[in-house]
Each structure stands twice: as structure tokens, then as C-alpha cells.
Amino acid sequence: MKKIITIDREFGSGGREFGKRLAELLNIAYYDEEIIDEISDKTDLALEYVRSIVEKAPPLSFPITIGQTFSPILPPYTEQNSKIYVEQAEIIKELASRSDCVIVGRCADYILKDSGAIRIFVYADMEHKVKRCQERSPENEKLSNREMAKKIKAVDRDRRKYYEFFTGEDWNDRLHYDFLINTSNKDIKELTRAFSQIFDINFDIK
Amino acid sequence: MKKIITIDREFGSGGREFGKRLAELLNIAYYDEEIIDEISDKTDLALEYVRSIVEKAPPLSFPITIGQTFSPILPPYTEQNSKIYVEQAEIIKELASRSDCVIVGRCADYILKDSGAIRIFVYADMEHKVKRCQERSPENEKLSNREMAKKIKAVDRDRRKYYEFFTGEDWNDRLHYDFLINTSNKDIKELTRAFSQIFDINFDIK
Secondary structure, eight states, X not given: OOOEEEEEEOTTTTHHHHHHHHHHHHTOEEESHHHHHHHHHHHTOOHHHHHHHHHSOXXXXXXXXXXXXXXXXXXXXXXXXXXXXXXXXXXXXXXXXXXXXXXXXXXXXXXXXXXXXXXXXXXXXXXHHHHHHHHHSOGGGOOOHHHHHHHHHHXXXXXXXXXXXXXXXXXXXXXXXXXXXXXXXSOHHHHHHHHHGGGGSOOOOO | OOOEEEEEEOTTTTHHHHHHHHHHHHTOEEESHHHHHHHHHHHTOOHHHHHHHHHSOOOTHHHHHHHHHOOXXXXXXXXXXXXXXXXHHHHHHHHHHXXXXXXXXXXXXXXXXXXXXXXXXXXXXXXXXXXXXXXXXXGGGOOOHHHHHHHHHXXXXXXXXXXXXXXXXXXXXXXXXXXEEEOTTSOHHHHHHHHXXXXXXXXXXX
């Protein structure tokens, strides 16, 4: 079967590790930063600038203002942002048509929803997300568990806004995904190894 | 690995079929009606009576009234209902300790949450749930698609109320489950065959 797999994930749930390991186990391409690099190459924008825009949700006030005033002139930040999203969507489609792959984030689930992609959402409870983030944060940037939980919520709020801004859909709606995977209490390496077995069998989306 | 698998499912999503096929493929026990039969044997209540109470959510007004008045006397229906739930929970624990198994519904995910059970939630979009229900309804009981959608929503509302009444939790909260599986657009037989591969690998809940 064709193996085009998209992964959305809550911050701290280990979704990125899950995606990387899955791509390795299935021996297929893996994209996240790479996509941004490619956008960067195509648009001649500095990598860091592109990265900062794609990582951060656009201010929510823009689409609301636009909706209320029907202003034909978009603020430069939104225009730039929308241009990047459109290019990014094209690149994602191109990559998915090129070879089997895992694509993490970037609304890839939405962009590839009609192309037979298997869309995965990875999540966990707050306790495990905080624990995972604490284990990975540098010694000189230690936050309290409460501060870390706040940061995790803020990142996911941005991801949700970003998704909603560009797709008009709720990032949390389970109907956007084929599988939702809870990583709380689990070893992600073993979980990925178990889950990768699914792809040995043909269960194409009709 | 130990294979205790609980399945919650939206009405019409094919969760029951998924559970039965999974049990067959893994060669382990399967319970749903069987649990009720066993309750029936233990309590000397007529099977049909037990079945009707377990299938239907208790009136939501009961717990609210109890909370407000701290009345020590419960209405007979609720008392009977709670008694059945408690017995049912004991039986579910007993069954899960006896052998590997799949248990569909009956708040089994909640009852077995601390015993290393793999908790699955099966769902689908309304279009596919209606289609599935229409294909399975007898010729002389045909509903319009709109009536069928209404029926599907009503059954799930009852399931949600039942779950909330006995566990105090939201049936739809993804944190109660390890995997959520969307059956829309999929062949359930192939999907189950693919998913059953997961259990070949050891990914015990810690």
C-alpha cells in the first residue's frame, strides 16, 4: 500500500519522535524542517525568517478584521504568511506524490486529506507532557512544572490557531484523523514499533 | 504481552464488528452480551430486564436530585441500576483477570484503566454511520437518512449519559483511550487485520 502518513501532535507528546521513528522503521522519507528549507530555497527568504513565521500562529485579529471590514488590503505579515502557506501546501503535495513519506505538522493532514494519506494525531496527558519536556530542556532553562504546563498550553493554542486560520477547521476534531494515539505511560520506541506493523497490511482508504 | 482490550464506540461506527474481529484474529475471548448474561445469572433477574437497563442510560435527573437533597433513599430504578453497575464492574474485572479478552462497552475502559488494558475508541463521520446503519436495518424498518442520523445521535447521547452517570467522566475525552480509530472510508475487516498486528509487539503500559 501507499504510505503517506501525516502527523499532528500536541506539544510534549512525543509526536515528532513518533514520526521520525515511524519513517525510519518503514524506511520512507521524513519531513518537517526539510519542508521549510525547501520553501526557503524557492522563495529566496532567509531560513530563520520562514521558520519563525511557520512556527508561530498568525495574530488571530487579522482574519476577524478582514471578515468585518472586507478590506481588500491584507497587512503585510498576513500576506507573507498566506503566501508561505500556499507554497508550503504545494510543496507538501509535491513531496507526497514523489515518494512514501511521513510529514509532521504544517496542516499536512488537511492538505492531503483527499489523497489517501493516513492521518495520525499524537497526544498525551499534561503530567506526561510536562515530564517529557522537563527531561529535554537544557539545564540552564529549567522551568517549574507549572510554568512548563503553561508553556505547553500556549504552544498548542498557537498550533490550533494556525490550523484554524489556514484550514477553517478545528485542529482538535478527531474526524480530521484516522488514528489518535495516546503516548501517556508508554515507551514511544516500543509504541512506534508496534504501530508500524499496521502498514504491513493493505487497508487503503477507499 | 497481556491482551486486555476495551472498546468504546459511536453507534454505527462498526466498533462492535471491530471488537469481534479483533478477538477472533488475536484468538482471545470476546464479551458484551455475555457479560450481561452472567450478571443475569448472578442476580436472578430476567435477561431482558437487565439488558434493557444496561442498554439505556438512567434518567439524568436522578444524580442531580440526589446531590441536592442528600436523600438516603434512592428511587428503586436507580438503586437497581447502580447495583447492576457495581456487579457488572466486578464481573468485568473478574473476566479480565481470567484471560486475555476484548470487552465492548459497559464502561470497561474506566473499570480497567489501572490494569494495563489497551483502551480503544471507534468512531466515524455521520455520513458513514448512516450508510452503515441503513445497510443493516431490516427492510420493513427503513428510516430516512435524516431520521437515521437523529437515531444515531440519540443512542450516543444515551451512551454518553450512561458513562457520565457511573464514572463522572466525559465519554468523548480522548485521554480515556489509548487509541482512537476512525472507520470512515475504511473496510473494517482490513482495518482490524492491520490493527491487530500491533499486538504482536510488546508495548505494555508502564
